[in-house]
Amino acid sequence: MNLNMDNQLNITGPNTTAVVEALNGKQHTTGDEVYFDPERIIPMPEGLDEVTLDEMGRREQDMWRLRNWGAYRVYRNGQDITTTSGKAVIDFYTLYGPADSLIAALSSKFPGHQFLLWSCPENYSGMGVTNLFVNGACVEAHDLDAEADARRAGK
Numbered sequence: 399m400n401l402n403m404d405n406q407l408n409i410t411g412p413n414t415t416a417v418v419e420a421l422n423g424k425q426h427t428t429g430d431e432v433y434f435d436p437e438r439i440i441p442m443p444e445g446l447d448e449v450t451l452d453e454m455g456r457r458e459q460d461m462w463r464l465r466n467w468g469a470y471r472v473y474r475n476g477q478d479i480t481t482t483s484g485k486a487v488i489d490f491y492t493l494y495g496p497a498d499s500l501i502a503a504l505s506s507k508f509p510g511h512q513f514l515l516w517s518c519p520e521n522y523s524g525m526g527v528t529n530l531f532v533n534g535a536c537v538e539a540h541d542l543d544a545e546a547d548a549r550r551a552g553k
Contacts, residue, residue, distance in 0.1 A: 411511030
């Protein structure tokens with residue numbers, strides 16, 4: 399079972415350039431540019447153990463990321479960005495979740511902007527989910543597959 403998630407973050411608002419600059423991270427070891435660095439939004443505390451496993455075989459850092467970012471990992475390689483006047487679109491991958499906690503935190507730091515996150519399991523034939531974040535809260539959420547199923551069933 400593939401647990402990687404495709405994500406696309408659409409950012410709109412009065413100063414998307416400032417948002418993009420706040421998200422930029424260090425270049426990945428592969429040479430890829432990092433456009434969405436989770437450490438710039440919610441930094442992981444120092445001292446979390448990457449080696450010690452809990453009773454279920456999970457690393458302390460992984461569980462912290464899942465609780466605080468909404469995903470075990472936000473991959474820093476394979477990211478892409480498109481910017482136009484008043485809009486930025488960042489494509490990135492996560493593991494075990496869409497990193498919605500990160501996007502909520504990001505939206506609280508940039509009032510007046512909208513952050514629309516689309517997420518879907520990688521190599522999945524469905525349409526995924528969308529969540530719209532404004533001022534630190536998810537104000538709209540859609541399970542696109544369930545909505546399509548309901549329309550097909552005439553509900």
